[in-house]
Amino acid sequence: MIDRGVLLVRIAVRNLLASPINLLIGGLILLGTLVFVLLGGLLDSLNQAMQRSVVGSLAGHIQIYSASSKDELALFGQMGNFPDLPAINDFPKIQDALTKVENVKMVVPMGISAAIITSGNIVDVTLEKLRNLYKARDGQPSDPKLSGVPREELVLRIESEIAHLRQIIKVLRGDVEKAMADMVNTKSVEPRNVEALARVEQPAFWADFDQAPYENLEFLENRIAPIVTDTSLVFLRYVGTDLDKFQKSFDRMRIIKGSPVPQGQRGFLIADLMHEDQMKLKTARRLDKVKDARLNGRLIATDDELKRFVKENRHQTRELVLQLDGLKTAALVKSLQALLATKETSIDVLLSQLLDTTDENFEERYAQFYELVVPQVQLYRVKVGDMLTIKAFTKSGYVQNVNVKVYGTFAFTGLEKSPLAGATNLMDLMSFRELFGYLTSDKAEELKEIQRATGAKAVSRENAEAELFGEDAEVVAEATPGVIDPDAALAGTGRKLREEDLIRRVYTQQHLDDGVVLHAAVMLEDPSRIDEAIARINQVSQEQHLGIQAVSWQKASGILGQIINVFRALLFVAVGIIFIAAMLIMYLSVLMATLQRTQLFGTMRAIGAQRGLILSMVLIESLVLGLLFGGLGMLAGWGVLAAIATTGIAAPNDVMYFFFSGPRLIPQLSTWPLVVALVIILVVTIGSTLLPALMAMRVSPLRAMQADE
């Protein structure tokens, strides 16, 4: 039996070598297998890397959300929209039920939302300072920090702030002229604004300023402040979560600046990349980027992007100048004159000269900028320790204010540069619930007090929400950092005290658990058994009427999670085309060979070979061809993968950091592409050979007797 098999393989191998077309077929099979194993392996590694990124940064292995949700959960957004998820009401019960499910390690409650931060108007801030200084000078200090300051110093500081205001107005004048030249910014060139600017540019206005300081301040507040367009918007995406649990579950998370939010307290953590990219002074951020690029071997002299950064730094000194009051300007002008060895007096020109960096002076200038300029200005629009006032609006106009303290910034190890991982900020669960208008446990207590006092009736949470927000409540949030909300400032000490109390208040785990969440991340002990866990959770939800549904990280990450599947489908199509071509050629070739060899088959049948032997002979020929070249293809694919794995593939840009789960993708050979490739080879060879083989099998032994032509 074995000997017969050996003979058949021998016949097969010799027949293969006899026909050059077999080389073409073999080549196609080799190519197809190589491409499949190589790209399949790469995609698999990419998928695993992305899984690490998605699972480790936000999603966990499984996400659960309300079973009645009309929208699908999309953690990274779906075409820029955020899913409208109904609240999960009985989280403690769900958590209790899920932690009992085998393989579940932890359940982290979450709620995802977004807000827009507008940074403070520099004129407003300066006018506020000036007003406080005048009040202190006039013996009615409203700012406790100013009481006890000598009158002489107050006068000096008033002068400095007035110089600052005049500097701002000079910048505004430039803006208006530019806008007039461009005819773009119509708001700035309104005649009313030009007229106001013209008035405050008169030296007379400032000479007489002290005559009626409060009146003049009012004029500036009403007419000049609105012209300033330095307010820029920052889109702020955040997840309200149990911060302790979050940090324990997502162990790649680490604090970069500041500290974690103390256990059980309210607080906000900003994604460090966002803090750097969008909240840092643009000039400083550009300098950082140039420094980083130079460390990676890029040069200002040859790199267009770096050239652009330097040019922008030289021309866009406005954001620096706007922040400098008279005293600071004078100090900076002096130190820059010394540094640059010049007699230039314009701060604009001096800054521009400082920032005119080349490959030769960059390191020096970088250090000088951070040493001389940065201490005079606010480096970040939102700093660690700032209070963020986040406002939530609904369609019905109901506004909810929540103040949260920024405790620090954070990043995920390996994903520090990934814009995808660095776009989501973290907020404590209590603030999140309050912002959404859901009752937090301490608010509930407060409400009970009021109810007792007034005899008001309680309305169920569901109804209340519907009444407050309407059916399709769309929540848009707005946050203002640093700047004191006038409402809040006017609300008196009682409210202030309450806010301070809220910030310091420590909540128990029960407080955190007992309330509304929108979705939750489920961490598993053994992630490879995720499908099983999802099925089990859905089953538990059905049995215990939890009203939740579980989806994999891949599904929960929305379009992002599907990208790999799209690539994989493309790969299958490409490889499919190659194999279909191989199959077609193989079919024709085997058919031809069969027709040419009918006498051989007839002879074999005549001298006693059964039909099955002929069938297996033809099939073995193709199998040997397929397995030989397919095997070579697998080997080659594996070899290329192994070669790539020694150095890995460097992420071509910051976005790819997320997909690579770090700066490099180190491919690993998984078994599935090999197994699938083997199955494909078997299908291709047997599929293309079966018909001719059946024909060969049916050749009559009579054919042996017919003379060879």
Place this chain on the structure above:
Amino acid sequence: MSAIVTITDVVKEYSLGATVVQALRGVSLTVDKGEFISIAGPSGSGKTTLLNLIGCVDTATRGVVEVAGKNTANMSERELTNLRLNTIGFIFQSFNLVSVLTVFQNVEFPLLLQNKLNAKERKERVESLLEQVGLLTHLKHRPNELSGGQRQRVAIARALVTDPLIVLADEPTANLDSETGQAILDLMRSLNQKKGTTFIFSTHDHRVMRYANAVVRIADGKVKGRESPQEAVAHEMELGPDPTLSTEVRAS
């Protein structure tokens, strides 16, 4: 002597499109064990059809064909194949060797199909046969490295390697020159005498008929009689040269 092939009133019809052609029209024939018998007749007379029936590669339309005591009419395809494998050896006009296998492997092939002997026994058997046909020195040659006569010797060795009861040879010398053809017939004859194997071969060459014990003359699908080789040769002379023979020789 006992009969090894018994053919009784056999009719073989082929359909050629709409018409039915009768290749054999009621043939009866008995071949005894150990005979060296020639079936003679012009092309189209039914020689090959008769050989096909005896060789169990075809079955009769009517009548009885008994080979080694078995009625082939009632046998399945698989049983017929086994009968061929174990009872009959074939020698073909154009040798029909497997071109990608060596001389040794070609001869060994039927033994592998039989699957009765181990590798050592097979080697002994194949080498003994190749020694008898004088090709022991050519074990590793491929068929295309051999002359026509050598190829037919390999084919003879392959036909005899399973120790068959009957060897069928269809025009075994048609593709050989006369000298080589005579040598092949000498070899067949000597193997017939040494082993007692029954040889049945078809030919229309009177020089070949001389080697036979008996010549079965067939014409128009009917057995015209059983003659001694001398009678047959005389008969051939009377009939004159077969007109188809010359064309076939030229063609090959």
